[in-house]
Amino acid sequence: MTGNCLKILTPISSSRPPLFSLLSKPTKTQFKTSSSFVLSVKMSYHKELAAAKKAASLAAQLCQALNSCSLSPLCKVQKVLLQSDVQSKSDKSPVTVADYGMLVVSGRAACSQALVTFVLERELPSEPFSLVAEEDSTDLRNDGATDTLERITKLVNETITSDGSYSVPTLSTEDVLKAIDSGKSEGGSAGRHWVLDPIDGTKGFVRGDQYVIALALLDEGKVVLGVLACPNLPLASICGDYHKSSNNEVGCLFYAEVGAGTYMQSLNGFFTCEGWYKSLPLKNSEEASFFESYEKAHSQHDLSSSIAKKLGVKAPPVRIDSQAKYGALSRGDGAIYMRFPREGYREKIWDHAAGCIVVTEAGGVVSDAAGNPLDFSKGKYLDLNVGIIVTNQKLMPKLLKAVKESLEEQSSSL
Numbered sequence: 372m373t374g375n376c377l378k379i380l381t382p383i384s385s386s387r388p389p390l391f392s393l394l395s396k397p398t399k400t401q402f403k404t405s406s407s408f409v410l411s412v413k414m415s416y417h418k419e420l421a422a423a424k425k426a427a428s429l430a431a432q433l434c435q436a437l438n439s440c441s442l443s444p445l446c447k448v449q450k451v452l453l454q455s456d457v458q459s460k461s462d463k464s465p466v467t468v469a470d471y472g473m474l475v476v477s478g479r480a481a482c483s484q485a486l487v488t489f490v491l492e493r494e495l496p497s498e499p500f501s502l503v504a505e506e507d508s509t510d511l512r513n514d515g516a517t518d519t520l521e522r523i524t525k526l527v528n529e530t531i532t533s534d535g536s537y538s539v540p541t542l543s544t545e546d547v548l549k550a551i552d553s554g555k556s557e558g559g560s561a562g563r564h565w566v567l568d569p570i571d572g573t574k575g576f577v578r579g580d581q582y583v584i585a586l587a588l589l590d591e592g593k594v595v596l597g598v599l600a601c602p603n604l605p606l607a608s609i610c611g612d613y614h615k616s617s618n619n620e621v622g623c624l625f626y627a628e629v630g631a632g633t634y635m636q637s638l639n640g641f642f643t644c645e646g647w648y649k650s651l652p653l654k655n656s657e658e659a660s661f662f663e664s665y666e667k668a669h670s671q672h673d674l675s676s677s678i679a680k681k682l683g684v685k686a687p688p689v690r691i692d693s694q695a696k697y698g699a700l701s702r703g704d705g706a707i708y709m710r711f712p713r714e715g716y717r718e719k720i721w722d723h724a725a726g727c728i729v730v731t732e733a734g735g736v737v738s739d740a741a742g743n744p745l746d747f748s749k750g751k752y753l754d755l756n757v758g759i760i761v762t763n764q765k766l767m768p769k770l771l772k773a774v775k776e777s778l779e780e781q782s783s784s785l
């Protein structure tokens with residue numbers, strides 16, 4: 372048992388619930404045990420999923436507002452940033468050359484983190500709150516950050532007010548700093564922990580490309596729900612002839628709950644588009660499109676290209692930032708995602724937890740380069756064998772073989 376949920380059971384029928392019924396009434400899913408005994412299990416994370424969807428959607432709204440306020444001093448800095456170089460911190464994550472610019476970028480992510488914390492705590496007041504999140508308030512507590520902190524606090528308050536569902540006094544700058552710092556949990560294998568990347572794909576965000584707000588819940592070390600709010604991802608497929616698509620609307624919300632499948636809806640709240648995914652398309656490798664990081668520094672493009680060649684993949688790689696790759700894969704835009712960080716880089720759970728369940732609940736497989744499932748129970752880092760690979764069940768054995776061969780070739784050429 373994981374929490375109140377049965378595990379290691381194969382769903383044999385899971386009738387598609389009407390749109391958004393996940394929020395309003397429990398879904399029953401039938402499971403087949405080894406003795407063919409059929410159980411009806413009441414799924415138990417609906418309340419948490421509803422809270423996570425609301426938190427990520429509001430944070431996405433906030434991030435979009437931050438991007439579109441062309442007269443705001445924050446945005447003027449962003450324009451400069453778009454033209455500036457990007458350097459690496461000691462942990463090899465991106466920072467911009469200008470200190471103030473760096474504060475603006477990390478401040479925006481912290482702003483999103485404060486809002487997510489606020490919503491989760493208000494929506495789930497009776498549950499103990501533990502959050503493993505990427506940002507902290509260190510930069511915003513510096514003397515030179517007063518102006519940015521005030522702007523951020525104002526934006527968080529404006530977003531809460533515009534939503535209209537919370538009658539709370541205006542948050543102070545100290546409230547916002549505290550909300551950001553409640554993300555200091557270390558996670559682990561006991562109890563429940565939220566896992567948040569308040570802006571994943573920072574470089575994409577700065578460039579005006581793909582980024583996501585990624586939120587997941589761990590229960591006893593397993594990911595039990597995940598939400599990816601992708602403000603810039605087209606509702607139509609991003610592969611093939613998507614430029615010709617009549618639907619050029621952007622803004623997707625992917626969500627998945629253990630045993631209940633993966634769903635996508637439009638982020639703008641008008642629900643013009645919805646989808647339910649239960650099996651990644653079983654394409655042959657030649658027809659498969661593969662995803663990888665836009666940034667060469669995050670994943671070795673030459674290695675993935677050698678693997679793709681072995682598989683006979685004809686399509687060029689689709690390079691986009693953030694966990695939007697997991698979302699796009701879950702709806703069948705492509706069939707493979709490969710990620711091979713350079714030696715020494717340690718993956719964090721917030722970069723993969725939500726994406727992982729969005730893909731697996733859609734019928735995909737996520738593993739490290741040796742075929743081991745990702746283990747989210749060990750704290751904030753993932754201990755991995757070399758890299759992360761994602762595909763459908765049919766292609767996984769071929770992909771693993773090609774990965775093994777390419778890694779051997781790489782190490783013998785060193």
Ligand SMILES: Nc1ncnc2c1ncn2[C@@H]1O[C@H](COP(=O)(O)O)[C@@H](OP(=O)(O)O)[C@H]1O
Binds near residue numbers: 462463464665666
């Ligand atoms: N050298 C490196 N190798 C691999 N991943 C890295 C990296 N430096 C940063 N990252 C991670 O890659 C994430 C973005 O992934 P992608 O390449 O798929 O867009 C970043 O998330 P943040 O943008 O939240 O910091 C960061 O955590």
Ligand SMILES: [Mg+2]
Binds near residue numbers: 465505573
């Ligand atoms: Mg980062």
Ligand SMILES: [Mg+2]
Binds near residue numbers: 568570571572721
């Ligand atoms: Mg990230």
Ligand SMILES: [Mg+2]
Binds near residue numbers: 505568569570
């Ligand atoms: Mg981030």
